[in-house]
Amino acid sequence: MNLLQYQHQVDAELDRLVPAETTPPETIHRAMRYSLFAGGKRIRPILCLEAAHAVGDAPPGVVTVACSLELIHTYSLIHDDLPALDNDDYRRGKLTNHKVFGDAMAILAGDALLTLAFQVLAQLDLPAEPKTRLIEELTVAAGTAGGMIGGQVADLEGEGKPPDASLLETIHRAKTGALLRASLRLGAICAGATRAQYEALSCYGEHVGLAFQIVDDILDVEESSEALGKTAGKDAQKRKITFPAVYGLGTSRRMAEEQCRRAHLVLEPFGSRSAGLHELADLIVQRKS
Amino acid sequence: MNLLQYQHQVDAELDRLVPAETTPPETIHRAMRYSLFAGGKRIRPILCLEAAHAVGDAPPGVVTVACSLELIHTYSLIHDDLPALDNDDYRRGKLTNHKVFGDAMAILAGDALLTLAFQVLAQLDLPAEPKTRLIEELTVAAGTAGGMIGGQVADLEGEGKPPDASLLETIHRAKTGALLRASLRLGAICAGATRAQYEALSCYGEHVGLAFQIVDDILDVEESSEALGKTAGKDAQKRKITFPAVYGLGTSRRMAEEQCRRAHLVLEPFGSRSAGLHELADLIVQRKS
Numbered sequence: 001m002n003l004l005q006y007q008h009q010v011d012a013e014l015d016r017l018v019p020a021e022t023t024p025p026e027t028i029h030r031a032m033r034y035s036l037f038a039g040g041k042r043i044r045p046i047l048c049l050e051a052a053h054a055v056g057d058a059p060p061g062v063v064t065v066a067c068s069l070e071l072i073h074t075y076s077l078i079h080d081d082l083p084a085l086d087n088d089d090y091r092r093g094k095l096t097n098h099k100v101f102g103d104a105m106a107i108l109a110g111d112a113l114l115t116l117a118f119q120v121l122a123q124l125d126l127p128a129e130p131k132t133r134l135i136e137e138l139t140v141a142a143g144t145a146g147g148m149i150g151g152q153v154a155d156l157e158g159e160g161k162p163p164d165a166s167l168l169e170t171i172h173r174a175k176t177g178a179l180l181r182a183s184l185r186l187g188a189i190c191a192g193a194t195r196a197q198y199e200a201l202s203c204y205g206e207h208v209g210l211a212f213q214i215v216d217d218i219l220d221v222e223e224s225s226e227a228l229g230k231t232a233g234k235d236a237q238k239r240k241i242t243f244p245a246v247y248g249l250g251t252s253r254r255m256a257e258e259q260c261r262r263a264h265l266v267l268e269p270f271g272s273r274s275a276g277l278h279e280l281a282d283l284i285v286q287r288k289s
Numbered sequence: 290m291n292l293l294q295y296q297h298q299v300d301a302e303l304d305r306l307v308p309a310e311t312t313p314p315e316t317i318h319r320a321m322r323y324s325l326f327a328g329g330k331r332i333r334p335i336l337c338l339e340a341a342h343a344v345g346d347a348p349p350g351v352v353t354v355a356c357s358l359e360l361i362h363t364y365s366l367i368h369d370d371l372p373a374l375d376n377d378d379y380r381r382g383k384l385t386n387h388k389v390f391g392d393a394m395a396i397l398a399g400d401a402l403l404t405l406a407f408q409v410l411a412q413l414d415l416p417a418e419p420k421t422r423l424i425e426e427l428t429v430a431a432g433t434a435g436g437m438i439g440g441q442v443a444d445l446e447g448e449g450k451p452p453d454a455s456l457l458e459t460i461h462r463a464k465t466g467a468l469l470r471a472s473l474r475l476g477a478i479c480a481g482a483t484r485a486q487y488e489a490l491s492c493y494g495e496h497v498g499l500a501f502q503i504v505d506d507i508l509d510v511e512e513s514s515e516a517l518g519k520t521a522g523k524d525a526q527k528r529k530i531t532f533p534a535v536y537g538l539g540t541s542r543r544m545a546e547e548q549c550r551r552a553h554l555v556l557e558p559f560g561s562r563s564a565g566l567h568e569l570a571d572l573i574v575q576r577k578s
Binding site: 019023024025027028029032075079082084085102103104105107108110111112114115116118119121122123127128129131132133135136139140142143144145147149150152153154156157 | 308312313314316317318321364368371373374391392393394396397399400401403404405407408410411412416417418420421424425428429431432433434436438439441442443445446
């Protein structure tokens, strides 16, 4: 798997999908592009592309599908960073969207990226049947009932509550897990996965999603703001429910590794076609930012 | 056309579509429902239902489709009312969403309603082909290029600029016109409209949309906050570009009537099946709030 090549492919497609900075009203398109091209690692699109590859040959539209996940992810970051929510000034080492464009434009840019995610799927050159399934998966993963918004609300409401293992899992399965799992599912659907393949990739997505979040929590404690490109130590400061807060750093690290191990296991039926997904699982656990 | 009966039908379906207030995380579902059931007139859903009726027999799913428009409309009101945008404390005589639930929850409730609009369409019990067309129409109408968000941005950026007829039209065609036109189009698509019927209903939607906005601008000048259920006189205070500001009240009133007259004219081919749409055009121009 060539990570850099994937990132270029995703970036080029995002550039094609989002209206140019010269398209009126220009400010909103500038704001959308600012956050979209702020150095994201494109983990969700790459998981989607590798899931499709594990199943078989995906139609060309799979890159667009992969980008819809990044549009949703970026909208959620812009809204999360707002003063009313996490109030973050930096993200990936750059000023956050509202610090550059103001709160009003940041709210609208988030709304616009969310809307665009579904537009690019609806306009995709694919048969209508898989398209509606893709849209449904993405709306559910981004929504309130077990989805991203639901996780965000539970996270906000959990601030200051005593660290609790069950609440922690509920929050993270929804807040980051649902969209990561959807990344795998969208790729699987594109490539015409069987039910068993779809379920196996969903399962891989759940393990990798949990590992991703545990590592995120650990990095917030261990790394400097400079290394992370965002303010470190915010979880403790806001008394958020995190894995290190509930289990301690050592156990959290072992839990991430255990999730990673399980992710590898469920890939067995895909053989060598899942080499990229194996690499990604390791990358997610070993990352430093 | 029985307006009250339509409103009950739409309210009952919205109640079915939005997770209950007891579904966790409860706060977000309470916040979504608070604004959704705050006394909206359901103009967009009713236009959708009447457009379908004008064409022929629509499948039962058309009520769900109609509700997707109200979900989008309500999300846009919640975000527009935020302190970072229009900073309104009242809407339809009730406290705005963020005044009750706080800015963070209001942002997330808007996001959730927007996401849910596409979810209910994707999950609709209809063939996949019209479904993807419905979703595409709605995303474009809600988006940045000539759609609702684009109009909102142009409106924000127009504040304080000299009143200009061409900018005024650009703003309103996008800000309120696109979603009103989409209301007609969604109904038309559901009922299997021919190309000519689709175009005629789109045209009706454009006239009615413009009339609606002109009347909105006039009411903001003429009516009291009490009658409107929201703060009156805000347009002038914010130096917004409005029809009365560009054309004066008398000409604005005549322009609304002219748009209404044209709306009636394009309905001719639908005969008596469009009686409801005729009534709605008159209601929109004659309304007092």
